[in-house]
Amino acid sequence: MRLRRKPWIDEAIHEYDSHVILENHEVHKGKWRELFEDPTKPLYFELGTGKGRFIAGMAETYPDANFVGFEVQLGVLYYAAQKVFERNLPNAKVSLFDIAGIEDVVAPGEVDRFYINFCDPWPKARHAKRRLTYRTFLDRYARLLKPQGEIHFKTDNEGLFLFSLEEFKECGWTLKNVTYDLHSTDMPNVMTEYEEKFSKKGQPIFRLEAIKPEEA
Numbered sequence: 001m002r003l004r005r006k007p008w009i010d011e012a013i014h015e016y017d018s019h020v021i022l023e024n025h026e027v028h029k030g031k032w033r034e035l036f037e038d039p040t041k042p043l044y045f046e047l048g049t050g051k052g053r054f055i056a057g058m059a060e061t062y063p064d065a066n067f068v069g070f071e072v073q074l075g076v077l078y079y080a081a082q083k084v085f086e087r088n089l090p091n092a093k094v095s096l097f098d099i100a101g102i103e104d105v106v107a108p109g110e111v112d113r114f115y116i117n118f119c120d121p122w123p124k125a126r127h128a129k130r131r132l133t134y135r136t137f138l139d140r141y142a143r144l145l146k147p148q149g150e151i152h153f154k155t156d157n158e159g160l161f162l163f164s165l166e167e168f169k170e171c172g173w174t175l176k177n178v179t180y181d182l183h184s185t186d187m188p189n190v191m192t193e194y195e196e197k198f199s200k201k202g203q204p205i206f207r208l209e210a211i212k213p214e215e216a
Helices: 009-019 053-061 074-086 099-104 125-130 135-144 158-170 193-199
Strands: 043-047 066-071 092-096 111-117 145-155 174-179 206-211
Touching (some): 009 092, 053 074, 053 092, 099 135, 135 145, 135 158, 145 158, 158 174
Parallel strands (some): 043 111, 066 092
Antiparallel strands (some): 174 206
């Protein structure tokens, strides 16, 4: 669901220019690491960063990695930019971008890990190809990941999770740390805004980690 446009954000977001990328993403292809103080750190991308609780929390918790969050809605990205800026996180950037074109702005083998959190489940069967864990998306991610690169996926939608399990298996990914109730485990976890809201209502959170196929 798209939020109602807030015109004031067009100007206000520039307060956080040190941590946000709004245009000309193509110039960073193959060079995303160079945006950070220490480009030798692993490079992790969040696909759909929302209001930024997750990426800010991860960057703070794991200072030995660099994080980039892609978000398509400026009105949402503003709050993510605000979080990483106010916490003064040198290892986090957020970017206004539609990940449908991710291969135009990210180079093959450039990424160590992708995070996909609570993406749109597109529950109708005819919309399956739009799911971010559909096999054509998985093939794109595989091309952009380093050997042994990973995807970490969380959702509250059981149908999407079961679908995703099968897609990963069919595409040759190796699965690990699969759980149907994340919050009942002792796995390390940084929550998103959405996750906190629905887990408080008793909704189980599904999670998996997938390793890129060797032949990709």
